[in-house]
Amino acid sequence: xxxxxRLRELIRTIRTARTQAEEREMIQKECAAIxxxxxxxxxxxxCRNVAKLLYMHMLGYPAHFGxxxxxxxxxxxxxxxxxxxxxxxxxxxxxRQDVHxxxxxxxxxxxxxSTQFVQGLALCTLGCMGSSEMCRDLAGEVEKLLKTSxxxxxxxxxxxxxxxxxxxxxxxEMFLPATKNLLNEKNHGVLHTxxxxxxxxxxxxxxxxxxxxxxxxxxxxILKNLIMSGYSPEHDVSGISDPFLQVRILRLxxxxxxxxDDSSEAMNDILAQVATNTExxxxxxxxxxxxxxxxxxxxxxxxxxxxLAINILGxxxxxxxxxxxxxxxxxxxxxxxxxxxxxxxxRSTIVDCLKDLDVSIKRRAMELSFALVNGNNIRGMMxxxxxFLDSCEPEFKADCASGIFLAAEKYAPSKxxxxxxxxxxxxxxxxxxxxxxxxxxxxxxxxxxxxHAYTVxxxxxxxLGDYSQQPLVQVAAWCIGEYGDLLISGQCEEEEPIQVTxxxxxxxxxxxxxxxxxxxxxxxYALTAIMKLSTRFTCTVNRIKKVVxxxxxxxxxxxxxxxxxxxxxxxxxxxxxxxxxxxxxxMEKVTTNGPTEIVQTNGETEPAPLETKPPPSGPxxxxxxxxxxxxxxxxxxxxxIPTAPTSKPASAGGExxxxxxDISLTGxxxxxxxxxxxxxASVPQISQPPFLLDGLSSQxxxxxxxxxxxxxxxxxxxxxxxxxxxxxxxxxxxxxxxxIQASNSTELDMTDFVFQAAVPKTFQLQLLSPSSSIVPAFNxxxxxxxxxxxxxxxxxxxxRIKLTYNHKGSAMQDLAEVNNFPPQSWQ
Amino acid sequence: MQFMLLFSRQGKLRLQxxxxxxxxxxxxxxxxxxxxTVLARKPKMCSFLEWRDLKIVYKRYASLYFCCxxxxxxxxxxxxxxxxxxxxxxxxxxxxxxxxxxIFNFExxxxxxxxxxxxxxxxxxxxxxxxxxxxxxxxLQEDAK
Numbered sequence: 016x017x018x019x020x021r022l023r024e025l026i027r028t029i030r031t032a033r034t035q036a037e038e039r040e041m042i043q044k045e046c047a048a049i050x051x052x053x054x055x056x057x058x059x060x061x062c063r064n065v066a067k068l069l070y071m072h073m074l075g076y077p078a079h080f081g082x083x084x085x086x087x088x089x090x091x092x093x094x095x096x097x098x099x100x101x102x103x104x105x106x107x108x109x110x111r112q113d114v115h116x117x118x119x120x121x122x123x124x125x126x127x128x129s130t131q132f133v134q135g136l137a138l139c140t141l142g143c144m145g146s147s148e149m150c151r152d153l154a155g156e157v158e159k160l161l162k163t164s165x166x167x168x169x170x171x172x173x174x175x176x177x178x179x180x181x182x183x184x185x186x187x188e189m190f191l192p193a194t195k196n197l198l199n200e201k202n203h204g205v206l207h208t209x210x211x212x213x214x215x216x217x218x219x220x221x222x223x224x225x226x227x228x229x230x231x232x233x234x235x236x237i238l239k240n241l242i243m244s245g246y247s248p249e250h251d252v253s254g255i256s257d258p259f260l261q262v263r264i265l266r267l268x269x270x271x272x273x274x275x276d277d278s279s280e281a282m283n284d285i286l287a288q289v290a291t292n293t294e295x296x297x298x299x300x301x302x303x304x305x306x307x308x309x310x311x312x313x314x315x316x317x318x319x320x321x322x323l324a325i326n327i328l329g330x331x332x333x334x335x336x337x338x339x340x341x342x343x344x345x346x347x348x349x350x351x352x353x354x355x356x357x358x359x360x361x362r363s364t365i366v367d368c369l370k371d372l373d374v375s376i377k378r379r380a381m382e383l384s385f386a387l388v389n390g391n392n393i394r395g396m397m398x399x400x401x402x403f404l405d406s407c408e409p410e411f412k413a414d415c416a417s418g419i420f421l422a423a424e425k426y427a428p429s430k431x432x433x434x435x436x437x438x439x440x441x442x443x444x445x446x447x448x449x450x451x452x453x454x455x456x457x458x459x460x461x462x463x464x465x466x467h468a469y470t471v472x473x474x475x476x477x478x479l480g481d482y483s484q485q486p487l488v489q490v491a492a493w494c495i496g497e498y499g500d501l502l503i504s505g506q507c508e509e510e511e512p513i514q515v516t517x518x519x520x521x522x523x524x525x526x527x528x529x530x531x532x533x534x535x536x537x538x539x540y541a542l543t544a545i546m547k548l549s550t551r552f553t554c555t556v557n558r559i560k561k562v563v564x565x566x567x568x569x570x571x572x573x574x575x576x577x578x579x580x581x582x583x584x585x586x587x588x589x590x591x592x593x594x595x596x597x598x599x600x601x602m603e604k605v606t607t608n609g610p611t612e613i614v615q616t617n618g619e620t621e622p623a624p625l626e627t628k629p630p631p632s633g634p635x636x637x638x639x640x641x642x643x644x645x646x647x648x649x650x651x652x653x654x655x656i657p658t659a660p661t662s663k664p665a666s667a668g669g670e671x672x673x674x675x676x677d678i679s680l681t682g683x684x685x686x687x688x689x690x691x692x693x694x695x696a697s698v699p700q701i702s703q704p705p706f707l708l709d710g711l712s713s714q715x716x717x718x719x720x721x722x723x724x725x726x727x728x729x730x731x732x733x734x735x736x737x738x739x740x741x742x743x744x745x746x747x748x749x750x751x752x753x754x755i756q757a758s759n760s761t762e763l764d765m766t767d768f769v770f771q772a773a774v775p776k777t778f779q780l781q782l783l784s785p786s787s788s789i790v791p792a793f794n795x796x797x798x799x800x801x802x803x804x805x806x807x808x809x810x811x812x813x814x815r816i817k818l819t820y821n822h823k824g825s826a827m828q829d830l831a832e833v834n835n836f837p838p839q840s841w842q
Numbered sequence: 843m844q845f846m847l848l849f850s851r852q853g854k855l856r857l858q859x860x861x862x863x864x865x866x867x868x869x870x871x872x873x874x875x876x877x878x879t880v881l882a883r884k885p886k887m888c889s890f891l892e893w894r895d896l897k898i899v900y901k902r903y904a905s906l907y908f909c910c911x912x913x914x915x916x917x918x919x920x921x922x923x924x925x926x927x928x929x930x931x932x933x934x935x936x937x938x939x940x941x942x943x944x945i946f947n948f949e950x951x952x953x954x955x956x957x958x959x960x961x962x963x964x965x966x967x968x969x970x971x972x973x974x975x976x977x978x979x980x981x982l983q984e985d986a987k
Contacts, residue, residue, distance in 0.1 A: 023946055026945065026946055026947075030945075066949060069948075069949070070948065073855055073856075073857075073858065073948065074855075075855075075870070094982050094983055096981045098949075098979070098983065101982070102949060102952055102953075106858075108861045109863050109864070109865065109866075111863070111865065130982070132975075132978065132979045132982055135975075138960070139956050139960055142960045142961040143861060143956075143960065143961055144860075144863065146863070167975065169967050170966065171960055171965060173958070173962045174960040174963050174965050175961065177961055177963065178961040203967045203968055204965060204966040204967060204968065204971060207964060207965070207967050208960075208964075208965055211963050240937055249968045249969075249970050249971075250967055250968055252923065252927075257967050258920065258923060259920065259923070259924070259964050259967045260967055264918045266915075266917075298919055298922055298923065299919075299923050301919055302917060302919030302920040302922070302923055303920075305917060305919050306917050306920070309917075337886075337888040338885070338889050338890060338918070338919065338922070339887045339889055339919070340878070340888070341888045341918075342890075342918055342919060369854075372884075372886055372887070373887045373888050374887070375887075375890060375891055375892065376888060440986075505867065596962075653924065738967075800885060823895070837935075
C-alpha cells in the first residue's frame with residue numbers, strides 16, 4: 016500500500032475542488048484510505064492520518080472512526096504522536112462518550128512524564144475537556160503539580176485545578192494547601208493563573224472567601240508594583256505592564272472587598288491610583304479602567320471614589336470607540352439604581368446614544384434612559400424617547416412603547432399630556448404595543464373627564480386617515496362609542512373643534528367593521544360602539560339598526576352573538592336600551608406601580624383604612640366574583656364589587672341596577688341579555704388591574720385571630736422572587752387566602768408571566784386573576800395574585816407552583832415546591 | 843471563555859476551540875448561527891453582541907474573524923486584548939501571518955493557542971514565553987523523528 020498522502024497535500028487537493036460534490040468525493044476517497052490504513056494498525060502513518068482526519072472534521076465531515084486512533088496516538092511514546100493525539104482527543108472526543116475515559120490512564124502517566132512538554136499536553140487536555148470522572152481520578156496528580164517549582168507546569172496545573180473545581184466542586188478543599196505560596200511567585204504566568212484559581216475558589220465558597228481575605232494587602236502590593244514599575248518589555252502592552260494580570264487582580268479584589276469594610280478600605284488607595292493614572296488612549300488602558308470601575312462600584316468604597324468611577328464611565332460615553340461606549344452604558348445600567356444622581360449628570364450624553372448606529376448601544380441607551388426618567392425631566396426625555404420610537408428598529412418598539420407608557424403613567428405632568436403621549440405612541444408604533452395598553456388607556460381616558468371631547472376628537476382624526484393599527488382603532492372605537500355625542504356637538508376647548516356629522520362617524524366605524532385589516536376583537540369594539548351611538552345620535556338610529564341586523568348573520572361567532580343581542584335590544588327590550596348603553600362611570604385607578612400594600616389585618620376590624628383608601632373597583636368577570644363570595648361562605652360579607660360612585664339612571668328594576676353594576680365594572684361590553692348571561696368570552700382577559708385585589712384585602716373581610724402570619728419567600732431564582740402573604744378567614748377557618756407578589760430584579764421585564772399552582776388532593780384551590788402579566792424590571796413593580804386554599808382536613812399545606820414567562824427573548828419555565836408554609840397558615 | 847471560533851468572510855471555519863462540553867450537533871448549530879450573526883454585522887458596529895445568554899466578542903483581522911464567547915462576569919475589553927495577543931503570537935510564529943498559514947498549518951495554530959490559553963483562561967501573559975515554549979516543543983518533535 017503506498018504511503019498515505021501528506022496533510023498539506025491533502026489540504027491543497029481539497030481546496031482545488033470547485034463544487035461541494037467534488038469536495039465530498041475527495042473526502043470520501045481519502046476517508047476510505049484512512050480507514051483501511053487504520054485497520055492495518057499502521058503505526059508509522061497513524062499520526063499523519065489522524066491529522067488529515069482532523070482537517071476534514073473541521074470542514075464538517077464525520078470523523079468519529081478516528082477516536083480510538085487518537086487514544087493510540089496518546090499512548091505512543093513519540094512526542095509528535097502525542098501532540099496530534101491529544102489535539103484529536105480535544106477535538107473529537109467529548110465526555111458524553113465512554114470512550115473518553117480510556118484516556119484517563121494515559122493522562123495519568125503523562126502527568127508524571129519526564130518531559131515537561133508531555134506533562135503540559137496532559138494538563139492542557141485535562142483542563143480543557145476533562146469529565147467529572149476523569150477529574151476525580153486525576154485531581155491528586157494535578158495537586159502535586161501545583162506544588163512543583165517548575166513554573167511552566169505550575170501555571171498549567173493551576174488552570175487545570177480551576178477546571179477540576181468547576182467540574183467537581185467538592186474537590187476544592189484538596190487544593191487549599193497548595194495555594195499557600197502561590198502569590199509569592201515572580202513568574203507572571205503563575206501569578207496570573209493563581210489569581211484565577213483563587214478567584215474561582217472564592218466565588219464558590221464563602222469559607223474560602225473569608226480565608227483568602229487576608230491576601231488583600233499582598234494583592235494590592237503586586238498591583239502597585241505593576242503600575243509603578245518601569246518599562247518591562249516582556250509584559251508590556253502599549254506602555255502598560257501586564258494588563259491581563261492587572262485586570263484579574265482587580266477582579267479578585269472586587270470579590271474580596273464585596274460586603275467587607277476592612278478589605279474595601281485596604282484597596283481604596285490603589286483603586287484611586289489605577290483610576291487616575293492609567294493611560295486611556297488605547298483599548299488596553301480602558302480595559303483596566305473598566306475593571307476598576309466595576310470593582311469600585313461593587314465594594315464598599317467611599318463616595319468620592321464612586322463619583323470618580325461614574326465620571327470615568329461618563330468619559331467613556333464620549334469616547335469615539337463604540338466598544339467603550341457600549342461597556343459604559345452597560346455599567347451605568349448596573350449602577351443607575353444605587354447611584355442615581357451621579358448617573359443623572361450624564362443624562363444628555365446617554366440620550367445622544369439613542370441616535371447611535373449600533374443596535375446594542377441603542378438598546379442600552381434606551382433602557383438607561385427609562386431608568387433616568389423622573390418628574391423633572393419627563394417632558395424633555397419623552398420628546399427624545401418618542402423620537403426614538405419613531406425611528407428605531409422594530410425589535411425595540413414593543414419595549415420602548417411599554418417603557419413610555421410606564422414612564423408617562425408615573426410622571427405625567429398633566430392628563431392631556433398623558434393622553435397626547437399615549438396617542439403619539441399608538442399612532443407611531445401602534446402594532447407593537449402590548450395587549451394591556453388598550454384597557455389601560457381606556458381607563459385613563461374615562462378618568463380624564465374634562466378632556467373627553469378633546470380626546471375623542473383627536474382619536475377620530477387619527478383613525479380617519481389610517482385604521483390599520485389595531486390598538487389605536489380599538490381605543491378610538493371605544494371612545495367614539497362613548498363620547499360620540501361630544502364629537503358631533505362640535506365642542507372642544509383644547510383645540511379647534513371639527514365639524515363631524517353622525518353619518519361620517521358611522522362611516523368610519525363601518526369601514527373598520529368591513530376592513531380586512533381589522534381583527535375580530537377590533538370588530539367587536541366597532542360594533543359595540545355603533546350600538547352605543549344609537550342612544551347618543553338622533554338622526555341615524557335606523558342606519559344603526561340596519562348595521563346591527565346585518566351582522567346578525569356574520570360568520571364571526573362573536574360578532575354574530577353581539578349583533579343578535581343588540582338586535583334584541585332594539586326589538587324586545589327597547590325600553591332598556593338607553594339605560595344599558597349609558598355613559599360608563601369613572602373608574603378609580605390605582606397606579607400600576609404594583610398594587611398598594613396587601614394589608615395583613617392583625618386581629619382587628621379596621622373600618623378606617625377602608626375609607627381612606629380609594630374605593631376599589633375594576634373589571635372582574637362576574638363568574639369569578641360569585642365564586643369568591645361562595646368560597647368566603649359568609650353571607651354577612653359585604654359584596655366584594657362595590658357599586659360605582661357616579662350617577663346611574665333610575666330606570667328599570669332593582670335587579671337590573673345590580674346587573675348594571677356588575678356589567679359596567681366588567682368593562683367594555685355591556686351584555687344585552689339580562690341576568691345569567693356570562694361575560695362574553697371575548698372580553699379580553701388581559702391584565703386585571705390590581706385594585707380589586709386591593710379591595711379584597713383592605714376590606715375587613717378577614718379577621719386574623721392570631722397576630723399576623725409571617726410571610727414567606729416561596730420562590731427566588733434568576734432574579735424572580737415570589738412572596739406569599741397569608742390571611743385566615745374568621746368565619747371559615749378552613750380557608751387560607753394567600754396573596755402572591757412576584758417581583759423581578761433583573762434588568763429586563765418578564766412578560767407573559769403565568770403563575771400556576773397545584774395542591775395535594777385533600778385541598779381545594781382557587782386562583783384569581785393576576786394584576787398583570789408583566790413583571791417589570793429592577794423591582795419597579797409587582798404582579799399580585801390571590802390564591803384561596805380550602806383545607807377542611809387541616810393538613811399541612813404544600814404546594815407545587817409552575818411559572819412560565821418570557822425573559823430576554825426566550826421562554827422560561829420553572830417548577831418548584833413550596834414547603835415552608837408557616838404553621839399558622841394552615842393549622 | 844466558553845469557546846473561540848475563527849472563520850473566513852465566506853463563513854468557512856478555520857479553527858474551533860471549545861471549553862464547554864457540547865455534542866457535535868450542538869457545536870455545528872452554534873457555529874452556523876453565530877457565523878451568520880457575526881457576518882451580518884456592519885463594519886461600523888461595535889465588537890460586542892449579546893447572543894443567547896452569552897456575550898460575544900469578535901474582531902476581524904484581514905479576511906479572518908476571531909470570535910469568542912465569554913460569560914457575564916468577563917471583561918469584554920480585555921477579551922479584545924486576548925484576541926489581539928493571539929494574533930500577535932501567530933504573526934510572530936509564522937512571520938506576517940495570513941489566512942493561508944492557518945489553513946495549511948491549523949494544527950500549529952492549535953498548539954500555539956494551547957500554550958496561550960488553557961481551559962478558557964490566559965495561562966501565560968508573556969509573549970516571549972509562549973513563543974519559547976512552542977519553539978522548544980517543535981524542536982522536541984524534530985528530535986523525535
